[in-house]
Amino acid sequence: MIQTTAVVVGAGHAGLAMSRRLTERSIDHVVLERGEVANSWRTQRWPSLRLLTPNWQTRLPSHDYAGDHPDGFMPVADVVDTLTRYARLIGAPVRTATTVHTVRAAPEGFEILANGDVLHARAVVLATGACNLPAIPGIADAIPPSITTLTPLIYRDPGQLPDGGVLVVGASATGVQLAGEIHRSGRPVTLAAGEHVRLPRTYRGRDIFWWLQATGLLAERYDQIDDLTRARHLPSPQLTGTYQATITDLNALAALGVRIVGRLGRIADGVAQFSGSLPNTCALADLKMNRFLTRVDQRATASGLDDELPPPHRFAPTRVDPRTPLELDLTSGEITTVLWATGFRPDHSWLDIPVRDRIGHIRHDGGVVTGAPGLYLLGLPVLRTRASTYIHGAGADSDALAGHLHTFLSSQRQ
Secondary structure, eight states, X not given: OEEEEEEEEOOSHHHHHHHHHHXXXXXXXXXXXXXXXXXXXXXXXXXTOBOSSOGGGOOBTTBOOOSSOTTSOOBHHHHHHHHHHHHHHTTOOEEOSOOEEEEEEETTEEEEEETTEEEEEEEEEEOOOSOSEEOOOGGGGGSOTTSEEEOTTTOOOGGGSOSSEEEEEOOSHHHHHHHHHHHHTTOOEEEEOOSOOOOOSEETTEEXXXXXXXXXXXXXXXXXXTTHHHHHTOOOOSOOOOTTOOOOSHHHHHHHTOEEEOOEEEEETTEEEEOSOXXXXXXXXXXXXXXXXXXXXXXXXXXXXXXXXOOXXXXXXXXXXXXXOSEEETTSSSEEEEEEOSOEEOOOTTEESSOBOXXXXXXXXXXXXXXXXXXXXXXXXXXXXXXXXXXXXXXXHHHHHHHHHHHHHHHHHO
């Protein structure tokens, strides 16, 4: 049996940030990683993907971006390189190619079964992220077997798809990015859009994430948010990381030639049926965007920035084609591929501790797992603030949770 004070599961940005915080507090620990450092970025992201956040915001404890393009957006390969270098920089005690099979309670802590080893630790941090498994709705079972189905976790490029039309289900950042990329390959694309978050890439000369930070929105704490469950499950905003400040909303996709339909509600006898509420869905997304832009304008005025910036303006409302179909026959041959861009969910199937609620989510208070002293969560959306959703949010989150962990260990010694 291997004894250590703490075990961190996962060597992505969150796990590495926690490793740094534990080292700062002289807490011996080990980081267990099923593959290599940044494994999900290496194996479960399509190559053309770029971060939604600008490079200047890609920071971790003791490490700020120092490259030549602070206003650019890291491609996947650069994210992998950044995290790999960071692991070396902080001397993270990572054990790669180590799959965790079970974490369970044990006397004075936890027992972790990983590969052929048994580890005992007084604290465990679950930092495996929120995007381990695709969140595919049950209606997927009704897709005709002749149609190729896939998720963003296995998508790499349009060349892997059969010829013919593609139905992309979901209008988050992932859905709109892939709809555009696939359409540019020459394939007809239909995008089924449910609830979505519309934001411009830039506003009044600043990146939208500059404004999200400047207005204090990213700093909003989890215990200050009215509907926390909803906030944690909101789709990612319709953005693309590009130097050209390209807008990636439904209007832009429609202008390219992507057909926009409503939320996919059901599939009956091979016929996909779409919601007729697309105009209302788009109007609500427009309303929320404009409310935020008003908040931005108020912040600019209060900060004395109005004279330095372009004047306030608003973007054209989302246009909905009145001829938008409500049905699509999936047996006609028009659609040959369905891509489920319907979100992701974490995989904690190896956690053998009764800490889940009735729908399977781990109960926690800002990352401190309820009912299991010494167990922590890190790297999930809106974990402690809205910034938790992004890489830089792991800095403050890991500091707070490492502080709690240190206090917990100290109390155990008394």
